[in-house]
Amino acid sequence: MSKLIECVPNFSEGRNQTTIDALVKEAGSVPGVSLLDYAPDANHNRSVFTLVGDPEHIVEAAFRLCKLARDLIDLNKHQGEHPRMGATDVIPFIPVKDTTIEECRAVSLKTAERIWRELGIPIFLYEESARTPARRNLADIRKGQFEGMPAKLLEPDWAPDFGERKIHPTAGITAAGARMPLIAFNVNLGTADISIAKAIAKTVRALNGGYKYCKALGIMLEDRKIVQVSMNMVNYEGTPLYRVFEAIRFEAARWGVPIIGSEVIGLTPARALIDCAEYYLKIENFDYRRQVLENYLMN
């Protein structure tokens, strides 16, 4: 069974079809790497690509795309709703099959080094590749955006991890790093009282002392007249889904409120759900890698 790493580069172009087509073509140019999906967004003026490949070739694919984006996208002319700082704005590497977060960190460093050396674009390392806690959060890194970066890079704390304290004149600066797959997991409560969802969100999210890898908000579902604890689970190994689900259950019990359903939005690794089945069925000694049939069917 071969190792697979997912790479989800974000490019600051979501409107010019010629540029998007060129990036799509380039994404298919590296043997051993597949483009699973690309999603251009005209409002954000941004495209998210989803690639998957082995640790060696995924570096090559990320590099080639970053090079092409540098040549085709000029941030000086860029407008869009989403915050951005580079032609290639961010390059996350995610372990998806027989790979670890450590291998993804190594891959992000290799990619970063090469982008600076060969393309002259400076790099911030973020998330699991960050060298200081202040660099973990992409929003903190990106603050000031493309226009504010020249001044920000001169601040004592904001030297890039690779490259000079100076952005590339048209391609700006890029963030690269390893992160776990993110799962959007929402739990619906049998009440229309938004204060209950907000109170429960605070008890489970890291920000207020809850589970380390859980971000949560309380929101109202207007059409259904119920409230929801809306979550981003940023590391399902560190904080499994069943654990926040059960925590929400016992917190909600304080108000006599039941959980009436949940949602997983978008993609999830099979393992995040199988871990939950293991918990509820009390399965002993389950070996995910060797006992799940599909693991023998994958590339």
Added chain:
Amino acid sequence: MSKLIECVPNFSEGRNQTTIDALVKEAGSVPGVSLLDYAPDANHNRSVFTLVGDPEHIVEAAFRLCKLARDLIDLNKHQGEHPRMGATDVIPFIPVKDTTIEECRAVSLKTAERIWRELGIPIFLYEESARTPARRNLADIRKGQFEGMPAKLLEPDWAPDFGERKIHPTAGITAAGARMPLIAFNVNLGTADISIAKAIAKTVRALNGGYKYCKALGIMLEDRKIVQVSMNMVNYEGTPLYRVFEAIRFEAARWGVPIIGSEVIGLTPARALIDCAEYYLKIENFDYRRQVLENYLMN
């Protein structure tokens, strides 16, 4: 995403390495078909091969193996503990990816027809391919074994589904059919009273009025001094794992006995466990095919 069918032919040879090697080599001879595993058993004098491929090429692979087994294995000289009736004893086809039991039934018929026409080996259709209820169960079909088959085929009810009422002189007769993946699922109870495990097994198994796709026995785990409801789940879509688990829980409650654990033995399709996570987490509108990341990584 391509369709994949699993084929698990059983050959009546588990000792002669030359024959086994030849079958392994032949299994690799069809493009689009991969040999995932083979397991020779000297006591049973039998080998189980696990192949996977698309619906078209899996027929070709099963046919080629059956032909080679006919040429290399003589049932007149065969001895072993496992009941058997043919050089290729049984050929199950199992839907594993983007395929249905109906497609597997069609594949089993195509294979059966070709084996009779080109190899002169008669075929019984069994399990989901069976044309009568009496042919569903392989044990019923195989009763009498190779030595008893010439007489059995002359009985009114036992004409083969393909071929004459006469076995192949050395290769005997073969069963082919579609079946769902089988999951070996055992639930451990917090008691040493075997009568409780036996009573509960009866309540959940089809044989005594329980769940249609559940076979169950109560057994003692001597080393742990606890009892177990040991099950074969023969169709996890028809009878999901969580359903028998919860049924065992409420039956055991009658004796004040808790479930203390469970086991999955060998392989399971990811979906059988993800279905359980969906139930316990109350996930709404989950689309397994589109929302599970690994489905995009498979051949």
